[in-house]
Amino acid sequence: MNLKEHIQQHKNEFDSEEMSTKSKVLFKEKLQKELHSVKKTKVVYRRFIAVAASIVLVFSVILWNQDSEVSVKTAEVLNYLEDASAGKRLEGVYKFDEEFKNEDSKIIETLLKILHKDENANVKIATVDALLKFPSNDNVRTNLITALENEKTPLVQIKIIKSLSYLRENRAQNTLEEIINNEETFPIVKSNATLAMNQLKQ
Amino acid sequence: MNQKEVIQKCKQNDYSAQIEVYNSYKNLLYNSCFRILQRREDAEDMVQDAFIKGFQKVGQVKDDVNLAAWFRRIAINLCFDKLRKDKNIFLLDDSIEIEVGFIDTDFDKAEEFSVDIIKECINKLKEKYRVILVLYLIEDYNHREISEILKINESTVRNQYARGKGQLIELLQKHTNNEFKRTHTAT
Missing domain, CATH: 1.10.1740.10 (RNA polymerase sigma factor, region 2, helix turn helix motif)
Known part of the structure; x- marks a missing residue:
């Protein structure tokens, strides 16, 4: 007879050990604790979870609807801002109105890109107006200063200078000083820069 | 009920x-x-x-x-x-040893040994062999089921079983020899 057959024939003798007497008491305690005593708490807990989940679901649906409306408008504005035609871009900047109460990072980024790179002065000027809707956004403020450093068109320069003065942006003083001291600067730009400088120093 | x-x-x-x-x-x-x-x-x-x-x-x-x-x-x-x-046992899978191969030793004199002696000898084996022999011989699992429980290859299970069984038979035979010597020394 082989080993397995022999062992299986005497299987009962292999199962002769018995659990200690105290183990039954311990098991009853454990069973009560794990599967019986917590029943009420579990039900209350599950109900609480169910109510909380329903509330979250309702709010999610509302927020999702709001988000989807905003995102459609954002996409529309972005389409205009990225159009090849200056007229369309201008239209896009003006579409960026009161409906956009929350800062939309994608639109702000596009506006800042226009501020630095657009070839059309009117579009740039309208863009500065649009950016002024976010006076506490530091990214907007620092980009206005950088734009002023690089800007060569007098009308745009004046618009940015006035905006920085309106924003009481003291970090613009060095740039204003350079514009004032630059011999190539148009006199009208110089006088606006000097006025802004005086206002900032007050 | x-x-x-x-x-x-x-x-x-x-x-x-x-x-x-x-x-x-x-x-x-x-x-x-x-x-x-x-x-x-x-x-x-x-x-x-x-x-x-x-x-x-x-x-x-x-x-x-x-x-x-x-x-x-x-x-x-x-x-x-x-x-x-x-x-941390059973982490090392030595199924590659199957190439060298362990032949499952034939043993058809199991009835000569009492349950207590078999138990004693199984308990003397290294843990990795002991658990596989316990599952196969006593709990009546097959090699595939053991490989699932231990989360190792079936070939490793077969290999370890063959090694373990070989060692168990050696221990049983050694036990018989010792018994024989003890009896003859006493007489």
Whole structure:
């Protein structure tokens, strides 16, 4: 007879050990604790979870609807801002109105890109107006200063200078000083820069 | 109460039915756990955990399931989870050794040995061989089932079983020789 057959024939003798007497008491305690005593708490807990989940679901649906409306408008504005035609871009900047109460990072980024790179002065000027809707956004403020450093068109320069003065942006003083001291600067730009400088120093 | 009724009651989280199941199978599970873990306290803990886990999951089984085998399987799995956690055994898969190959030794004189001697010799084996022999010879699992429980290749199981069995036979034969010497020295 082989080993397995022999062992299986005497299987009962292999199962002769018995659990200690105290183990039954311990098991009853454990069973009560794990599967019986917590029943009420579990039900209350599950109900609480169910109510909380329903509330979250309702709010999610509302927020999702709001988000989807905003995102459609954002996409529309972005389409205009990225159009090849200056007229369309201008239209896009003006579409960026009161409906956009929350800062939309994608639109702000596009506006800042226009501020630095657009070839059309009117579009740039309208863009500065649009950016002024976010006076506490530091990214907007620092980009206005950088734009002023690089800007060569007098009308745009004046618009940015006035905006920085309106924003009481003291970090613009060095740039204003350079514009004032630059011999190539148009006199009208110089006088606006000097006025802004005086206002900032007050 | 027949087994089907007991299962249905357990599915309803009936305390009396759960205690009835515990009383019926606790020693069966305990022996299986003790053979694997070799420590009375650990084996008792595993039995209790197995019943609790089983009662939590009993809703997933059919009413005609073999309850004893089902609980025993849970208990054995818990034992190996513990062994893996405590000792990190079975992490090394030496199935590559199968190429060298261990031939499953034929042994047809098992009836010459008492259960106690076989138990004693199995317990002397290295743990990695002992647990596989226990599962195969005593718990009556096949190699594939053992590989699933131990989470190692089936070929590794076969290899380790052959090695373990070889060592067990050596121990049994050594025991016979010692008995023979002892008897002859006494006379």
